[in-house]
Amino acid sequence: MYGWIWRHLPGNAWVKALISLVLALAIVFLLFQYVFPWAEPLLPFNDVTVDQGMRAVR
C-alpha cells in the first residue's frame, strides 16, 4: 500500500519524501480537526457527569 503510493508520487526521492511528509501532516491535521472530535463522544473515556449514561444516547 505505502510502496504503491511511493511509486506513484512524482519526482525523485527527495521530492517524494517531501510530498509524503506533507501528506502525513495533512492526515494528522484531518484526524485532530475532524475525526477525533467526532469519535471522542462515542468512546467511553471522558464522561464526567452523573446520569450521562442516559443522555449520551440522545
Next chain:
Amino acid sequence: MTATGQDADVEGVEGTDDGGAPAAASRPAPRKARRRIAAVVSVIGELLITAGVVMGLFVAYSLWWTNVLADRAAHHQGDQVRRHWAESKGPDQQKELDTKDGLGFLHVPAMKNGEVLVKKGTSSKILNDGVAGYYTEPVKSGLPRDKTGNFTLAAHRDGHGAKFHNIDKLKDGDAIVYESQDRWYVYKVFATLPETSKYNVDVLNKVPKESGKKKPGRYITLTTCTPVYTSNYRYIVWGELVRTEKVDADRTPPKELR
C-alpha cells in the same frame, strides 16, 4: 493495482511471510499466486501498523491537544468574566453576574491547578472548554448565594483542561474556595465518595444523604469520572460552607489561598 510493481517488496518478504501459508511453502506455487498472497499480507500488515499509529495519535489528542485547546478557551473566557466584573462595579453590588462566559471561579489549593472558571451547564460542549459546569439537569444545582442548597459541579478528569484531575488529592478539611464577583465562599471538604455509579444522581440532591448530612445546608459537590483515563465510575467530593468574605478592592484572596 497491488501485484504489478510489487516485485522488489515481494522478494524480500517471501521467506518470512509466505512461510505462514503452508501451500506456498511446501510446493512451488505459481509465481503469480505467491506474489498476490504476499501483496495481500503486506497490505494487511500496513493497515494494522496504520491503525496502531492512529490510536497513538488519538491518545495524544485526548491527553494533550484537548488540554491545549481547553486551556486557551478557558483563559479567554475567564478574562471576559473578569472584564465584565470590572465594568459592572456599581451601586448594584448585590447582583452576581451570570454571563454566557461564566459565573465565577473555583479555587482548590489541594488540586494545584489555579483557578477554574465556572459556567452554567454540564454538556460536553461547555465542559470541553476547560471549565467546571454547574448542573442544570438531572438535578438543578443550587448557587453559592442561596440560603440553603447544593452547588453541584462537574469537570473533566483528563483531557479538555483536566480541571478535576487531582480530585483524589482532596482530603476532609481541605478548602474549596468559590470566587464570585463580590464574595469569596469558603467551603471545607467533609466527605468523599471515591467510586459510585454514573447513574447515582442522588449525590446532587439538595441534601446529599450519602455524604452523611441530614439537614439542608450550603453544600458544594464536585463530580468527575474515575478511575483516571476512563469513565466507568464517578468520583464525588462534598464540602460545606464555613464562611464567606466580601471581596475587597484589590480582590485579596482569603487566607486559604495564600
